[in-house]
Amino acid sequence: MMKRCSVLGMIIGLLLISGFVEMALSQPVRIGALYPVSGSLALLGDESWRGAEIARVMKNQKGGVAGKQVEFVKVDIPDVSAAKSEAERLINREGLKLLTGTYSSSLCLAASEVAARAGIIYFEQGGIADQITARGYKTLLRSCPKAQYFSRSQIQFARDFVAPKIGKKPNEIRVALVHEDSAYGSSISKNVEAEAKTGGVQLVSVIPYNKDAVDLSSVILKLKNDKPDVVIGVSYANDAILLGRQAKELRLDIKAFIGTGGGHSLTSFQQALGTAAEGVLNVDFTQFEVNTKFTPGLKEFVEMYRKMFNEPPRSGHSLANFSGTNILFDLLEKTGGNMEAGKFRQTAAAVEQKSGSTASGWGVKFDDSGQNIFADTFIMQWRGGKLVTVYPEGPAVMTPLLEAPFSK
């Protein structure tokens, strides 16, 4: 009788203990996800969010991080005040110890300030302004390329590819910059000016405009006046299309147009312009027509995207956030789920993966400012209605062609 009771007691005890252990183990890993999914940035903010979410779902299917399932506490941050409020709420109310996001540079600046002052890690996956890492916060990490890398690619391409093809020396080629005047456009603009100087390339004009403008004919006319060979453009979705249309209408005659991600990477850009988009070049995060040997995991990502959202990816922003979130998960695995800022940063500093090792083709190496210096921008070109990677050779699927844009 006694023996049976004690055996029963032991079994019950074991069950209870395993129940508690189970509960402790199944406490999910909670990460704050701050993206603008309403307001004027909604389209690309939502696209970015999708990438992160896909990474989470796939990771959970494989068993989660450090044995626990991952949960995102998703918040919408349509403006700077919301970014601050939500960051406050996630840290103080929800008790989160790790935040990620954000797509927009100004939103990142606001939210990461809150995180920095609370000593919480902020993992940025989409905002490119140099200022984000230039603040020197030990709590900030950025997985994606920054503005400087974009502009460097553009000037290099103008100098090394376009100039010889049109028979000009590097210091003879004429480059103009057209940019929307929000944080995105301004940060690229500063860098283009700096890179043009160091690269010895003439920047004949810089033309800022407001992305909500109803008409951009003055931009095109100014370009016609300045007669550049190459135009570098930085636009969001609507303005990229409007500029393209008006460039065609007003018969802008240039040798090459290099977009800077944003609107020029969107499928809607090509859909609205049709054949007029042929030949347009674009520097951006990795897109989908790319050498998949260089981007392991890309195919699975696209399949999962189609399954979860019933449409193909709208731009490479989702891929960037997919890749970034996976880098984040890897870091968490290495720290065993520990989100303490110092330990996290230390672990991050020790990581080194070469280019071509992630779904976006990026490598991983964080410098002292928290920037992933192996995050690359590639050059794409619209060919046959698709945005194909043309440079550098590793990820390229086609060779770049010099085609006058907005002319067909």
Add this chain to the structure above:
Amino acid sequence: MRGRIPLLVVLAGLAVLPVFYSAPYFLHMVILIFFYIALTEAWNILALCGKVSLGHAAFFGLGAYTSAILCIKKGVVPWIGLFPALLVTFIGALALAIPLLRLRGPMFTLASIAYAEVLRRVAMVWRDLTAGAEGLTIPFTPGWENLTFTTKVPYYYIFLILAGGSVYIVHRLYHSATGHHLRAIASDEEAAQALGINTNKVQLVALFWSAGITGLLGVFYTQYVYMIEPEWAFSSTLFCLQPALNGIIGGLGTIWGPVVGSILMTPLGEYLRSYLGALQQGLNFFIYGLVLIGVVMVLPGGIISPLLPLLRRLISSKASTHAPKEGL
């Protein structure tokens, strides 16, 4: 004096609240409410004389940028920086002064919207001064002298004083001769002039109080958010529409209407955005729009109008000796 007791009790309670309960998010919410009380009261001053401004972001942004630029580029501490900020705000207000005096009703509203728009675009384009859209970050050097703090509690007290101060200013203004004149102008400007009121002077006084408080709020709020950029500083939703919404829903042209409106709308807005915004974009503001239409049609005096008679019965007869139709 008897009538003041409930108020003193509330104020005392607010003053010691953080001692007992200092959960950071709760304090953040209360700070937001205080901020909007002050902003709405400031906006309300102009509404007292019947002028609806939907461009108050202009003053907010001018004050905010002046102080931020001086702080970051010249190392001027915001406590000192707020004086130039006020000056710049007043100059900005002067620019709107002539439309204020010459236009009535909707035309002035349109002019105010255009004005805020112009300033926003200039702030975007003048990158040498404002760093354009990339924005400026307030350096993190905590201390009372820098108006930067590591916890929420000092901010709580600062905004409590700002909110209380604004309500007090509106209260004094409302019951002063100027206040009476303002309300007379709201009623019928020509009749007021005929009675010998210097309508221009009175309206300018209102404008300067309204703009000044708003500019000051710009200085302090930037120190709380730690960064500034044109879309935010000159935001039409945050600093033009929101105070107008709070004011009308609470009770236009009253002293306590803006307080009621802000207390109601601020947490509602945060809640709608935090919990519903991710589900359905635009739902929170859609509700605001409907509420606004509803309030105008059904309760033009705002939420406070049915409450006033009740409140008056609770307070002493001191209020009734000079009780106008609205306000306490």
Add this chain to the structure above:
Amino acid sequence: MELFIQVVVSGLLLGGVYALLSVGLTLIFGVVRIINFAHGELMMMAMYLTYWLFHVHHIDPYLSILIVAPALFLVGMGVQRFIIQPIFDSSALMKIFVTVGLFIALQNLALMLFKADFRTIQTSYSMATLDVAAISISVPRLVAFGFALGLLSGLYLLLKLTLVGKAMRAVAENRVVAQLMGIRVQRLYLITFGMGSALTGIAGALLLPFTYVFPTVGGIYTLLAFVVVVLGGLGNMAGAFLGGLFIGLVESFSGFYVSPALKEAVYFVIFILILLVRPQGLFGVGKGTEEVGLK
């Protein structure tokens, strides 16, 4: 020199678009004397409707005017009947707020229904141009220009020659006396608002081939339409057309010679200046404008 002419031509075409935006507004404003802050939202609704008709039913936007115009007519009447009429006798302040509330509600309803994506349509003529010497003239903009001229002229004739038009002018001049003369003012307001909205709807349909619609587009258009109407003089048809052209030219020139980032700021400044210096507009008569706040 050739560029200069192109700047002028682009400015005129742009001006035509702006004139089109303001046709409906100048009618409503002129007769009903209400500043409708939700005017741009009417345009937005028309654009979404046109988009849907094109995308789902493949109806050409120019053809869809036949559907959009009546639809917006009904919407306009609804707004007048259920939103404006009940508070018509309240203070100007309340009228401002009710239309601001309408603007907020409609803009966010669109956001809820359509998300923040911009939408545009691709027709065969979206990027077509007419090339005269070295100058390019965008065909859909030219069509919009033509319609602006046509609609404003038509409106002018309507007001001048028809009974309804005369009734509208009577009410615009003096509401009380018009009522004494037997005009059913409330019914006239309904018709006017309906017509004004229908005209705005036509503008929306005409714009979609070369521009795009997104939920917040209404705000920009509202402000623009008011700038044009005030410039041209309230209720003045020719003024609205010329005002539109003027703003278009100002924008084109300041965009080219100053900076595209500041071109809107320039005409907003002009707007404020006009309100200060000559509130009756460049061509306006200024009658009956005290109600809406011009002295």
